[in-house]
Amino acid sequence: MKRVLLSLVLTSLCGSAIAEPLSAWNDTAAKKAIVKWVENATDADRSTFIPPEERYVVFDNDGTLWPEAPLTFQIQFALDEVNRLAPQHPEWANDPLVQSVLNNDIKAVAAAGEPGLIKLLALTHSNITTTEFNQRVANWISSKKDPRFGCGYDRLGYQPMRQLLDYLRENGFKTWIISGGGIDFMRVLSQKMYGIPPEQVVGSFALGEFALTGDGTEIKKTMQGAFNDDATNKPVAIHLFMGHRPVAAFGNSDGDLAMMQYTAANPRAKTFGLIVHHTDAQREYAYDSHPPASGKLVEGLQVAKEKGWTVVDMQKDWKTVFDPAQCPAMETK
């Protein structure tokens, strides 16, 4: 009621200056499906009503809220960190994986597979305190630009999805990220980029080690108990961290399928599922069965049909991909 009143007052004060929710979406079926579901879920007079205390919704991050091509931003960070740190680590000189990174031989790095990835994470994401790690991520973000889009990675959240997060929160939904990305990495950025506080950001993690220090305490990052928050681990993480069954799930790849199925099977709500299909090579990237790095989408499209999930055609359904105010370089491309 108060929100309605405030909204009326603001409308009369500001006229058309008020931003439409979802203004970065074209007026196509995807947007209509979102709005219809939210209206159904929030109208206490309908059988589809979802009580506020059950309005938990989950979003994948890489490829759903920001790009994951040509490499995920976090892998780019790890590669950049290896380059930055190498001079301090003469012992890395004989390491073929490190040498591939230093030679920018991404094919060789990719060929090292998951063990190679875990090793890169160990070199750049462990054996330092959480404070130091956060600082390194912040430094990297403030100094590095995406080579294609010409602005900082923290300015590349998809504008339609950021508006969707706002729209859902305005309607009483608690927005969570459930991502294969590193939990500490994302949390440096999530509040500013998405309005999501650290405790609502869940990702891959490893356990820390606590210690008293001379003047305080520290938590050192390790690789112990590493948990890869992808595929069937996503519902497990949702249960562990959030402890509620979601009522809506937003993803873009087969790695999100289990999370979406877990959500769709919520017996207490008429749920919503949405898959972002990357169809826009001109403004972003176009891929599904053969992604540049991560984000394979084949089974997800099939199940979406069976389940009636909304599939976003990025090219047709999104008016803008990135916010020109956030990333002015986009405008001049």
Added chain:
Amino acid sequence: MKRVLLSLVLTSLCGSAIAEPLSAWNDTAAKKAIVKWVENATDADRSTFIPPEERYVVFDNDGTLWPEAPLTFQIQFALDEVNRLAPQHPEWANDPLVQSVLNNDIKAVAAAGEPGLIKLLALTHSNITTTEFNQRVANWISSKKDPRFGCGYDRLGYQPMRQLLDYLRENGFKTWIISGGGIDFMRVLSQKMYGIPPEQVVGSFALGEFALTGDGTEIKKTMQGAFNDDATNKPVAIHLFMGHRPVAAFGNSDGDLAMMQYTAANPRAKTFGLIVHHTDAQREYAYDSHPPASGKLVEGLQVAKEKGWTVVDMQKDWKTVFDPAQCPAMETK
């Protein structure tokens, strides 16, 4: 502002009928220290002000929010479950630990140490779905009474601590539980008992296993990746789940010390620490260096002195221990 107005209106409407915050506390130094810290933390004109977005506070559960003697409630649950399930498990007949449980030989169970405990948890907390587990906890809670206090375990939250949780929340603090107890076990009870939703309850956990079923999905509890959320693991869990450094910590044992030190070393706030000292054999229990089951408190008392933490003398500082309205049997004892 709105809260103040509402409070004024209610005061004039209801007069003295409004419950004092912390009415179950005597007007001793402990209560005064709490109120003073909250006033300092919430007054924007003081240097001790803590912005609302940093007001995260953490509570231990066993021995801090509810009793942990003569056994923790969850161990009692495990023992009761072994008794309930044994007829369905003829293969348990030759198991000495199970036989000790069935014979109510608690000494022998205790002598089995941590491996014994883990085995009891495996028998009663794993290889079932999370849905089934929650139902078992709910069934147990609704059918079982604490033998000494004569009412359900979910009615034995300490009244002063429940008021303290309310008081902190009314002042904009986010209240979290960080406990050695099982995360799934506590979450069945936390909303109703403490007003704390599942996602703000952190405890010992193991990873689940996700599966599609004929008509939906399930998460099966396992013992994989078991994490014991005690002692130096508590700050690790706070970082992992909450992702903020707390500004206040409430515990009762040496197992809470690392969490309290981690909190006290928060460089961004004038923090608060409080230890519940069990000094009241008549109304609850009296122990520190030699607890009945868990809750050893020796080093914590020492560090509390050095750090200026508040130590609650349960006998002197608490007007009531349990809420007579919750547990009427108490009144007639």
